[in-house]
Amino acid sequence: xxxxxxxxxxxxxxxxxxxxxxxxxxxxxxxxxxxxxxxxxxxxxxxxxxxxxxxxxxxxxxxxxxxxxxxxxxxxxxxxxxxxxxxxxxxxxxxxxxxxxxxxxxxxxxxxxxxxxxxxxxxxxxxxxxxxxxxxxxxxxxxxxxxxxxxxxxxxxxxxxxxxxxxxxxxxxxxxxxxxxxxxxxxxxxxxxxxxxxxxxxxxxxxxxxxxxxxxxxxxxxxxxxxxxxxxxxxxxxxxxxxxxxxxxxxxxxxxxxxxxxxxxxxxxxxxxxxxxxxxxxxxxxxxxxxxxxxxxxxxx
Numbered sequence: 459x460x461x462x463x464x465x466x467x468x469x470x471x472x473x474x475x476x477x478x479x480x481x482x483x484x485x486x487x488x489x490x491x492x493x494x495x496x497x498x499x500x501x502x503x504x505x506x507x508x509x510x511x512x513x514x515x516x517x518x519x520x521x522x523x524x525x526x527x528x529x530x531x532x533x534x535x536x537x538x539x540x541x542x543x544x545x546x547x548x549x550x551x552x553x554x555x556x557x558x559x560x561x562x563x564x565x566x567x568x569x570x571x572x573x574x575x576x577x578x579x580x581x582x583x584x585x586x587x588x589x590x591x592x593x594x595x596x597x598x599x600x601x602x603x604x605x606x607x608x609x610x611x612x613x614x615x616x617x618x619x620x621x622x623x624x625x626x627x628x629x630x631x632x633x634x635x636x637x638x639x640x641x642x643x644x645x646x647x648x649x650x651x652x653x654x655x656x657x658x659x660x661x662x663x664x665x666x667x668x669x670x671x672x673x674x675x676x677x678x679x680x681x682x683x684x685x686x687x688x689x690x691x692x693x694x695x696x697x698x699x700x701x702x703x704x705x706x707x708x709x710x711x712x713x714x715x716x717x718x719x720x721x722x723x724x725x726x727x728x729x730x731x732x733x734x735x736x737x738x739x740x741x742x743x744x745x746x747x748x749x750x751x752x753x754x755x756x757x758x759x
Contacts, residue, residue: 498742504735511731527736537737539712540720541744543626544695547716548748550630552690555641556683558634563645564675577646581639588636592703595632619705622713629700629714637693641686648682649675684756688749695745698722717741 505527507520531537566577583591598605601617618624652675660670676683697716701708707723708715717737725734 501735501738504732505739507732509732509735510729523732527732528740530733531736531740534733536712536715537717537720540708540715540717540737541740543712543714544697544716546626547630547633547697548691548694550627551634551694552687554631554634555637555690556686559638559641559686560645560676560679560683562638563642563649564671566642567646567649577642580642583636584639586636588699589703591636592700595704599628616710620710622710625705625710625714626701629697629704630694632704633694633697633700637690641690644686644689645679645682648679652678680756684753687752687756691748691752692745695741695748 506522506524508523508526509520510518562580566573566580570576596619597603599618600606601620603617606613606617614621614624618628656674656678657670660674665673696718698718701714701716701719702722705714708719718741721734721737721741724737725731
């Protein structure tokens with residue numbers, strides 16, 4: 459009984475805050491507070507005020523405007539279209555990313571010829587500077603580019619990046635291709651945790667390769683799929699570089715504008731940081747809702 463009581467006291471002492479643990483996580487907690495928590499809190503405060511940039515040290519009055527910035531954002535046709543654009547982007551990009559990354563990861567997990575070379579080849583676009591990769595895609599898909607010359611009379615008119623119906627889908631395909639290497643690595647890591655015995659048991663039961671993929675691989679990779687979907691959603695919601703460089707700032711006629719690009723235009727170019735902050739808060743709410751929905755649909759039960 460004395461030993462049991464002593465063990466319980468030790469467990470109770472370990473249940474409380476540990477100084478060493480707190481010291482170890484303190485640097486990261488400070489980093490998160492400085493880089494994420496404070497800027498987001500300040501953005502929320504800006505979204506409820508008539509905020510404007512002023513000279514350092516100048517005493518200015520930034521009155522509280524309530525939900526005025528949110529009303530201005532939600533009634534702005536350009537903002538509504540930007541959110542619709544990112545919705546189209548996610549509907550194309552996320553399923554395409556999941557299907558391609560999972561399929562290629564399963565293929566690369568097998569003992570195929572030049573497997574290491576292919577893994578590196580798929581990862582290279584992810585670590586390559588976006589400006590350099592965008593230059594290649596402009597060469598391919600601009601009017602008079604290589605793709606149009608190969609298609610000949612089948613090429614779309616107007617061309618890909620100046621076509622309102624094709625600009626955002628093409629950007630979605632571009633981002634899926636560029637980010638593919640990273641998501642393949644996530645699936646490859648998930649495949650290492652799938653017991654080989656499951657495949658052997660399925661093969662003994664007469665399951666075909668496709669049946670084994672559906673009944674063993676896909677369920678086992680559900681946690682990895684959830685992570686891929688959430689990360690692809692966050693990446694898509696923060697879309698900025700690709701439409702800014704590929705279509706000259708959201709063209710044609712705002713068909714490829716994203717909320718983050720619109721935040722830059724409203725906040726920096728037009729001097730409306732309060733409205734830009736409101737767009738950012740709305741975007742955060744949308745991402746949280748989509749991530750929660752993805753978890754509800756894909757979480758392992």
